[in-house]
Amino acid sequence: MDTQVMNIIEQTANLEHANIPDETVGDVYVDRPRMTARNVNVFYGDKKAIDNVTLDIAEKQVISFIGPSGCGKSTFLRCLNRMNDTIDICRIEGEIAMDGKNIYAPDVDVVPLRARVGMVFQKPNPFPKSIYDNVAYGPRIHGIATNRAELDDIVESSLERAGLWNEVKDRLLQPGTGLSGGQQQRLCIARTIAVSPEVILMDEPCSALDPIATARIEELIAELSSEFTIVIVTHSMQQAARVSQRTAYFHLGKLVEVGDTEMVFTKPQHEMTNNYITGRFG
Template sequence: MICRSVDVYYGEDQAIFNVSLDIGRNEVVSMIGPSGCGKSTFLRCLNRMNDTIEICRVTGEIALDGENIYGRNIDVVPLRAQVGMVFQKPNPFPKTIYENVAYGPRIHGLAQTRKETDELVETSLIKAGLWDEVKDRLDQPGTGLSGGQQQRLCIARTIAVSPEVILMDEPCSALDPIATAKIEDLIDELREQYSIAIVTHSMQQAARVSQRTAYFHLGYLVEVGPTTEIFTKPRHKLTEDYITGRFG
């Protein structure tokens, strides 16, 4: 995914300034920075979630497979299957565990028969590291799972429609340390098949899960580079001040 000169406006106010950033195949890019710096706003541009906000306007180019996702002929429904989103708070549908995962493949025509649907549900739950915990209760409500399990169910729901890119907006902020560790391990496994962009408040998490890290400040992308370099030899004083805890 290639982003060039992206600006975001809410009415007259500009929230994102001239951001250019690539999200490569088989890599995790972490976006870090203080609250209100534009990380989540930028992330939401990548699958046009900001379209749901009337006063929001996005300019610049965001390309997936060489096509500008803001082009006039782009249908956002298949786009949001290609670029899936996992939110801060787990949000399973008020349906069974099975139906949560089967819903997307059905509406996108990815599964024609019950057998195909069963296989997709099982494969997605296996990839999300949840199958062994739920395989005997697929007909029970997804909302009855623990917080960490619900978040993995939401990840299974996202990957069931075969996305290219997975966006994660602070996916562990509502979870305990054990559930967080499971999600982080999962992110590392999913990287083998998907491009992943994650917004996180936790610098330790960014250091653990990502290959590259982007530091945002007041709507600007201050710097982006290999995660180890950003945390040990940042080029910009703003980045260094944030990482060493001088502000944030």
């Protein structure tokens, strides 16, 4: 088991002692959900990491997950495209549905699921290949482009929408790992949108970036939200306030409060949310 996973498990506090009401405060349901989670429980071995979370993710909207370290927001995010499948001891109960179909149903293939629900990770992780190949990888393995010209188009439009085209158009064949951190993260976003997903999951996409690169990514998220449903995990409450329309506050594996970002940050209904956003803990 790699250390990253160990950390997730380590950070996941033991829920036995959690003194949080079972009911989530706020509007967990929306009118036009893209994905729906119902009574989701996640276990790492014996440890419960997510406790009975019910949440709708609205279409073409940005929802941010906030909460202290180890609260399960990343774990929940990784459930949405079944990235937790790679962790042997991880077990999931409940239902997460997309278009009315449970993505954990036995007949669901994760490959098309992950093509529809793309993911951008905390640390920029371009493949050690050329910029072009990085973006073209997804379309290639899924057979999305039928010919070379189409693939070129996909690469160009993906890089354009990720705001990277002008910076890299003259060096598409150079390694993606040679870019700066912010550029690498935008390359990863380009790689994700190249397969035309419907939902993009972002796991603290700016935590390894400087403020200027962060600002670029945030702008980008705003632009992309017209086309994609975006779920972003962030430690920065300012970021959540800037980029998202809805905010979900997690604490010790439970979804404490969810609602319009403005509401959550100005008039939190739950005391714990209030404590967290006012910086009393976390």
